[in-house]
Amino acid sequence: MNAQFPVAVRIAAVSLVRDRLRNGHEIALLDLREEGPFAAAHPLFAVNLPLGRIEERIGGLVPRRDAPIVLYDDGEGRVARALPVLAALGYTDVSVLEGGLEGWREAGGEVFIDVNVPSKAFGELVEHVRGTPSIAAGELHARLERGEDIVVLDARRFGEYNTMSIPTARSVPGAELALRVRDLAPSPDTTVVVNCAGRTRSIIGTQSLVNAGIPNPVFALRNGTIGWTLAGLQLDHGATRRAGAPSAHNVDRARAAARSLAHRAGVREIGRTALDLLAAQAGRTLYRLDVRSPEEYETEHLKGFRSAPGGQLVQATDEWIGVRHGTIVLADDDGVRARMTGHWLRQLGWREVYVLHDWAALPRATGPEPVVLAAPLPEVETVGVLELAAELETPHAPVVIDLAPSPTFRRGHVPGAVFAIRSDLPAQAWEKGAGIVLTCPDGLGARIAAPDLHKQGVPVRVLAGGTRSWHDAGLPLETGLDENRALSRADDVYKRPYEGTDNATAAMQAYLDWEFGLVAQLERDGTHGFTVLEDVPCQS
CATH class of the missing domain: 3.40.250.10 (Rhodanese-like domain)
Incomplete structure (x- = not known):
């Protein structure tokens, strides 16, 4: 020992x-x-x-x-x-x-x-090997100003697109591109430009369309919204343009191309029986992922499948899959998005990637994705929002500790609450007679953390329903984060230089410079197992 x-x-x-x-x-x-x-x-x-x-x-x-x-x-x-x-x-x-x-x-x-470095490094490798076509921000801006026949497709999540976007761009998250592009650019003469905030989703999105064999000229916006900003150009904010439903004819064409790509990449197709056998096999870690949009998932999904929109799954695989070389089963209801996602995951070095080709007779569920907890929630003493609001007006008010991620805390918290990271909770810093109320956005993390303090003899309750219930009750929220009162350093969330609208020019440029060096780092590392499909596109 x-x-x-x-x-x-x-x-x-x-x-x-x-x-x-x-x-x-x-x-x-x-x-x-x-x-x-x-x-x-x-x-x-x-x-x-x-x-x-x-x-x-x-x-x-x-x-x-x-x-x-x-x-x-x-x-x-x-x-x-x-x-x-x-x-x-x-x-x-x-x-x-x-x-x-x-x-x-x-x-x-x-x-x-x-963060999400395997995917970002892989994107750089794809561009290096395939010579993925790209266009500089200044050139795209000039062509848009001239009124040329161009569609700009934003491959990020809708929320990121809504925060900031290229003028005229439409939100088409990565896995949706091959499914919807033929309806968005029906003429083969229309130039298609794919963008993200930086580089990876632009490169992978563009190469997806090249691999899928669409006849249009296709380009990645070089360096995404970062490149646009560094070129001194203005971004849109609050845009809501989305792609419409694809036509049946174009879904058939996209499905044929995706099937060919998936086969070439080594993605295998399974039905219910094979899925049950995989799930029952000892020594195998199985991930069941629905790659459609979150809205479609909530409308109806297969029981046991988590929501992992395909573009984000390729961009941030480590947010869903913790076991390298685990087995992945993907599902959609169109035969395009799962296969396109799978063909990238195979190239990312995942050796066993399957597409579920038939939903028939499989049990369904509706609503948002359930939280996957490793153990039942502990029984804890709770306090309602109105009761807490009244207590906070008294001389012996409890201390409210908010375990929300620091950006969430800054956006809004119970007035007077202090920020803390759970692993830093210093129970000994509080007078035991005052008591503590723990909260977090949905209350789950607070419920899990409460026994830590209870075991040390500290009176602790949990705000029922979390800070969300305080907001829903119409009670005021306080914004900001006073580091002098915080119990933890706000280092729990990395400030990404490609998200939000307040990034320093030097930070954005440094991020791009780092990405350019990732291929060399991959070579030095020697553990990645990435491959890049060559000699595509497929027949459209």
Whole structure:
């Protein structure tokens, strides 16, 4: 037993982790720090799972309790605290990375910055290998000003597009492009330009259309909205243009191209019987993902399938899939989006990718995606919003601690609430007679965290329904984050230089410069297993 850990643990050598990554064996390499430190340095296939979010997130990321897990931090002691949590949740194959992050470095492991790096590095590799066509912001602007026959398609999530977009652009999230482009640009003479905020979704979206064999000239907007901004051009804000329903004829054409691509990439098709066999197979981590839009998912979806819109799944695979080399089953209801997504996941090195080709007789569900919790929620004492509002007006008001992500806290919180990260909760800092009320946006994280304080003898309650219930009751919210009163540093969320409207020019340029160097980093790392399909497009 290692003295620094509360339980006997196995130590995983860096060489073992690298071998599993290279050789296609399942492994979940979990970084227990907050997203800010994670984004500053981590191995390529590390998945960020902050210590205080384990119970909320690990059920989706690592659904198989005997999957091989390797934990690390950077010497902060988070691994020691996580081990008993994982053991209590039933995870049985947990190791600790030898030497943590520093051990990875000392063993010659490559270290990456930013988030969703495998997908971003892969996008750069695709452009490098395929020579994905692109157009500079200034040239696109001039052509739009001249009134040329051009459609601009924004491959990001609708919310990102609504925040800022290229003038005239229409929201067509990545997996929708091949399904809908023929209706949006029916003339083969129409130039199609695909953009995102930076580079990856522009490149992958453009190459999707090239691979799918559409006859139009297709270009990625070079460097996306960042490139547009750096060129001194103005973005639109609040745009709501979306693609309409595709015509049956064009769906058939898109399906034929997607089927050909998926076959070439090695995506396999299965029905219900084969799906049941995969689910029953020991030693296999299975991810069932619905790649349609969130709105379609809520209308109706297959039970047991999570919502993972295809464009985002390719862009941020590690937000849904925690076990590298796990098995992926994709579903749609058109035969295009799952196959297009699958053909990219195969190139991203996922060895077993399946498309469910028939929904017949499979059980359905409606409504938003259920939260995948690794254990039942604990029983806790709650307080209603009106009762709490009244208590906050008294001399002995409780302390409200909000466990929301820091950007969410800044946008709105219960007046007087203090920001905290769950793993930093300092119970000893409060007079035990005052009591604490925990909250978070939906109340789930607060319910999970409450026993931590209760075990230390601190009177703790949870705001029923979370901060959302306070807002829904029409009570006022306070904005901002007073770092002098906060219980934690607001490093839980990495400030992306390609999202939002307040990014510094230097940060945007530095981000682009970093992306340009990712292909060389991949070569040095040597664990990625990426391949890029060549000799396409398919016949349209």
